[in-house]
Amino acid sequence: MKVEGEHIFKGTQKQVWDLFRDTEVMATALPGTEKMEAVGENVYEAVMNVRVGPVAGKFSGNLVISNENFPETYTMTVDGRGKPGFLKGVGDVILSDQGDGSTLMKYTGEVQIGGKLAGVGQRLIDTVSKSIINQAFDILDQNLVERSAAEAEGREAEYQGASEKDYAATVAKDLVGGVLSAPWVKKLKGK
Amino acid sequence: MKPAPFEYYAPTSVSEVLELLNEHGYDAKILAGGQSLIPMMNFRLVQPAVLVDINKIPNLSYIKTHENGIRLGAMVRHTQAERDSLIKERVPLLHETMPQIATIQIRNRGTIGGSLAHADASAELVAVTTALEARFKIQNLEGERWVPASEFFVGLLMTSLEPEDMLVEIEIPDLPARSGWSLKEVARRPHDFALIGVAAVLTLDKKDRCQSAKLVYLSAGDGPLVAEEAAVLLQGQKISEDLIIAAAEKAATEEIDPGNDIHATADFRRHLANVLTRRALAEAYQRAKGGK
Amino acid sequence: MTYKVIGKRVKRVEDPRLLTGQALFVGDVSLPGMLYAAFFRSDYAHAKVISIDISQALEIPGVVGVYTAEDMGDDWEPGPPLVSPPPTLENVVFNSRRQVPLVKGKVKHAGEIIAVVIAESRYIAEDAAEEILVEFEPLPAVVDLEKCLEPGSVLVHDDLDTNLAAHLIQNKGDYEGARKEADLVISRRFHLDRGAAAALENRGIVADWDEKNQHLTVWDATQSPIPIRNGLAARLGLRTHQVRVVAPFVGGGFGPKIMMFYAEEMVLPWISMKLGKPIKWIEDRRENFYATTQEREQIHDVEMALSKEGHILGIKQKFIHDTGAFNPYGLTTPLNTQSHSMGGYDVQNYYSDLTVVFTNKTIVTPVRGAGRPQGIYIVERMLDIAARELELDPMEVRRLNFIPPDAFPYDHEIIDQAFATLIFDSGNYEPAFDKALEMLGYEDFIKNEQPRLRAEGKYVGIGIVPFVETTGVGPYEGARVSVEPSGKISAATGVGTQGQSHMTAFAQVIAEQLGVEVSDVSMVTGDTAEFHWGTGTFASRGAVVAGNAVNAAAGDVRLKVLKLASKILETPEEELVLEDGMVRVADKPDQSISLGELALLANPLRGAVEPGTEPGLESTKYFGPAFGATAFGVHGMILEVDPETMMINIRKYITVEDCGTMINPLVVEGQIHGGVSMGIGNAYYEKLHYDENAQLLNASLADYLIPGSTEMPHIEVHHANTPAPNNELGTKGVGEAGAIPVPAVFAQALENALHDYDLEILETPLSPNRLYELLQKKEDNS
Ligand SMILES: Cc1cc2nc3c(=O)[nH]c(=O)nc-3n(C[C@H](O)[C@H](O)[C@H](O)COP(=O)(O)OP(=O)(O)OC[C@H]3O[C@@H](n4cnc5c(N)ncnc54)[C@H](O)[C@@H]3O)c2cc1C
Secondary structure (H helix, E strand, O other), rough: OEEEEEEEEEOHHHHHHHHHHHHHHHHHHHOOOEEEEEEEOOOOEEEEEEEEEOOEEEEEEEEEEEEOOOOOOOEEEEEEOOOOOOEEEEEEEEEEEEOOOOEEEEEEEEEEEHHHHHHOOHHHHHHHHHHHHHHHHHHHHHHHHHHHHHHOOOOOOOHHHHHHHHHHHHOOOOHHHHHOOOOHHHHHOOO | OOHHHHHHHHOOHHHHHHHHHHHHHHEEEEOOOOOOOOHHOOOOOOOEEEEOOOOOOOOOOOEEEEOOEEEEEOOOEEEHHOOOHHHHHHHHHHHHHHOOOHHHHHHHHEHHHHHHOOOOOOOOOHHHHHHHOOOOEEEOOEEEEEEEEHHHHHEOOOOOOOOOEEEEEEEEOOOOOEEEEEEEOOOOOOOOOOOOOEEEEEEOOOOOEEEEEEEEEOOOOOOEEEEEEHHHHOOOOOOOOOHHHHHHHHHHHHOOOOOOOOOOOHHHHHHHHHHHHHHHHHHHHHHHOOOO | OOOOOOOOOOOOOOOHHHHOOOOOOOOHHOOOOEEEEEEEOOOOOEEEEEEEEOOOHHHOEEEEEEEEHHHHHHOOOOOOOOOOOOOOOOOEEOOOOOOOOOOOOEEEEOOOOOOOOOOEOHHHHHHHHHHEEEEEEEEOOOOOOOOOOOOOOOOOOOOOOOOOEEEEEEEEOHHHHHHHHHEEEEEEEEEEEEEEEOOOOOOOEEEEEEEEOOOEEEEOOOOOOOHHHHHHHHHHOOHHEEEEEOOOOOOOOHHHHHHHOOOHHHHHHHHHHHHOEEEEOOOOOOHHHHHHEEEEEEEEEEEEEEOOOOOOOEEEEEEEEEEOOOOOOOHHHHHHHHHHOOOOOOOOOEEEEEEEOOOOOEEEEEHHHHHOHHHHHHHHHHHHHHHHHHHHOHHHHHHHEOOOHHHHEEEEEEEEEOEEEEEEEEOOHHHHHHHHHHHHOOHOOOOOOOOHHHHHOOOOEEEEEEEEEEEEOOEEEEEEEEEEEOOEEEEEEOOOOOOOOOOHHHHHHHHHHHOOOOOOOEEEEEEEEOOOOOOOOOOOHHHHHHHHHHHHHHHHHHHHHHHHHHHHOOHHHHHHEEEEEEEEEEEEEEEEEHHHHHHHHOOOOOOOOOOOOOOEEEEEEEEEEOOOOOEEEEEEEEEEOOOOOOOOOEEEEEEEEEEEOOOOHHEEEEEEEEHHHHHHHHHOOOOOOOOOOOOOOOOOOOOOOOOOOOOOEEEEEEEOOOOOOOOOOOOOOOOHHHHOHHHHHHHHOOOOOOHHHOOOOOEEEOOHHHHHHHHHHHHHOO
């Protein structure tokens, strides 16, 4: 399956680059991420509990960043497996300066989905992946705004505040359930 | 294809259901007709630890008038709605919709509440209740609240129901006088989920101009997709073939967001949406003019 | 010959049991202490298995054992070749690679079995299967029929240096010479895609090893119980008498259930012997989509040379057939395509180059039609195109090219699926074809109705396609018929039954011979304890091969009855008649004896049976035809298409069927109805979608669309009758016929309906989406 699209982030190329390379932020952006940690240079291990309505599946796998060309392009390779099937994807990310302080992110990639998910989940896959990507962008947007604000005010960024509420309002309660049960949320909530 | 282990409860009252939901939260799932839940459980895509069967609760399958509309219990089966004379008379759009859902065997078990709570973006009832501006009564241990369709469906298979909530009743208001309606869809086989579909409701003013229009699509995004701009095009205008073509074009090319799958590309879905919107608007207009 | 019972519309005797749920299917078999199996199957289509960890699965309460390839030790071996290797035609390449019981080393298609869990219930077995951890190293998958032959392609079988499974060329006459003479040469490329057989009942096995009795019983939803019995005995080191295989009622076969041995058929009896316990497994629908064989994926480059009058001067084709990951079934399917690409036409020059490739997809073996629908599709599409280019009536072109009735037996000079020379035994095509045109009102439709409908803005088209089907091939089948002391008849044959009405049709043959009621005959099929010689139910051969064996055995019993009755009634045999379960002296109805009394007398408890004779009124006979019986038929439809939504509606469907002598027209019609529904599936609904990783994207009946009653038109059937000359009953097969021409008829009718668009359909199955794309392409080009 081909995935491609673009999104404008309200931040500089460097800010967006940094955002994407912050595992804590990425973990908040991908709904249901239970764990994401660096296990080597540019190699991350992740455990995600993907929930779509009542449908849930736990995936574990790794994410590798390569072809880094700061602050413009990199390649992302994900490889995950879970009981409902497997997922493999390679994608190129291009960040380009829009000249107005914002950054256009373009992504193109190939995602391969196999097993039960592919065999019996046809009707949903396209919409699910679209909606996960869109949710991720929403949250990244909010995080970026918070980062810039914090930077300007010379304080530490608190991503969770605004995003969690909006998140709850806009996306599924079920998803939040998945998110809330994730260990990193507990950590952030305490702040 | 056997489900993962689960605990099973068959309470006989709504309050018991609410207790169970409160106790088990995310681990519990309500079992209504089972026509969506059980297949997913058998595929092990859904593995609820607790199943709360609401089939044994009496008095959840009524269909009655209420002020300017009708009210349905959550456990009204699709077939019951399909054959109900009150629905036929008061909510003809719903009457026409029912036979387009699944097969008769599935309709014999599937419930209106289950279909709405499941919030499949391809479900006819999701689009039709949105088009008819239905309201949903939700109960939990703390009390009850009414949620309009426009706020009930929040995303793919997702509603504003919290894990401890139960959908108990659906209210569908009467359409104003001089309203016409239509549901058009294309499905590979009559009982399949539609590749795309549209529910149209048009109300005319005394001068035969469009007073309000509503176009709601199924299988066109991650929930019921309302084509607002197309409706704006129609509003206040005299309905003509050109106007219908323009509105259909707008909705199909700009407003809906259908996906690709093995049955249809997004492109084909947009094409079909365009065709069906024209047909639906034409029919709704004819019916509106016919009075009622 | 006039018959009393044969040819009558007798209601099926098996129906009351089937319709009231009283018939035994494998799923109904329940034995004390029975255990249940579930399989861990590979999600990947192509991957190395690095490690398998079963420890967590073993800890689940109720799990009895988990087995992997390693556990099988020396008992691990691939399945046997089902069909003997091809004969030594010139330059034949055939690389035999057969399926394995449990994966060792490398997975070659999604759904292959890595491990099997045995537990106290299917639920527990499935819970445990989820806990098996397998580390895979995924490999790129071989999917594309052409790319897989390019140098450097990933290989399905590492020990072969190619994905080529087979190659052979068949040649008749001189195509290139004919081409030079031609007024018109057309060439086209065709894509034919995969479908599933999708029987109502999936596969199922109960294997029960009785340690004390040293005996294995296997209930198996198979089309070939006897070869399974023979094979199991050989693999498990048992004598054949130690193994009984029962194929009870089977809910549809359609070909894939002849495949043997499926991995599950090899593994479960083996485990039952290890554990000394009965084990049950019923395939679920998802497993069926990955593990049960499929068919029809081929790419054809075809050329046809014609005279300007429309005579076919020659056909040349080069085609690639996808056999999936293994080729246990040899070349049966593509050979059928080769022998049906000339249809029922007199083609003197034919050149056909066949390439078979391995891919990482589910194994391909025959599915109802077995390569024939592809052949018919190609020749009929080419004729439609030729007629258009020559501006001739497409129906006239067909008439012009039919093999004439006096040319039978017609020798095609190529080999067929049985590796015998392809000979059409008999036929009379033109009258049947004319009848079809008449039934569909062809002339009137073209002249009046269609123009009228077009004026109304309706897109309605007509399609009519004739086809042949080689049926009833050998090697042989047998049957035993005996008269019981009760006067009732017991009979058995080795072929299994999957809905073909054997219990009724064979009973009619026996009733005809012995003058009894159909309901007096009890027929056993598919139980090796009852009859253990034979091959199975396939190739539209039950009524022809087993039917004639039944007829021969019943005929022999009749002779025995007459001989004994003649002695007892002191009347010459010629003066005796068999009716109402009695032998009577003609014209002297009071002088008679019942079959039951004769049966008792033929099996005395004391006294002597005459030396040189056999006891009882029983006979076992075999029938093995030298070559098949060629059936013929014509299908026609009128369909309407909405060129905006691409939805179609078949307004009328007719068939003329010539399967020689009919044993029971009701049964024939039922077979045709079923076949047509499968054909409609192949034309517009049923397509297995594999992605570039050989992942099946529609592994459920929600996404794999089978036409149901709502998609089926009313079907009118007319029977023509050209009896088969080489068997006593004159029967020809009809089990597959219904499915064969439908995609070709559909394409013709659709093109005809959309004639404004000047569309050429060169693929099957179509879908609304695909039709939309084709029409878009047309618009873009113009
Ligand atoms: C082959 C097939 C084809 C189908 N085709 C169509 C179609 O064309 N169009 C269509 O619209 N539908 C179709 N359906 C779905 C069918 O209409 C179902 O009946 C419906 O979606 C679910 O209703 P149910 O009562 O069976 O719900 P269930 O399956 O019992 O439940 C569905 C979900 O809703 C929740 N739920 C149920 N009731 C309540 C409640 N009162 N309060 C809170 N949560 C609740 C459950 O926990 C579960 O998550 C099809 C189904 C099948 C199997």
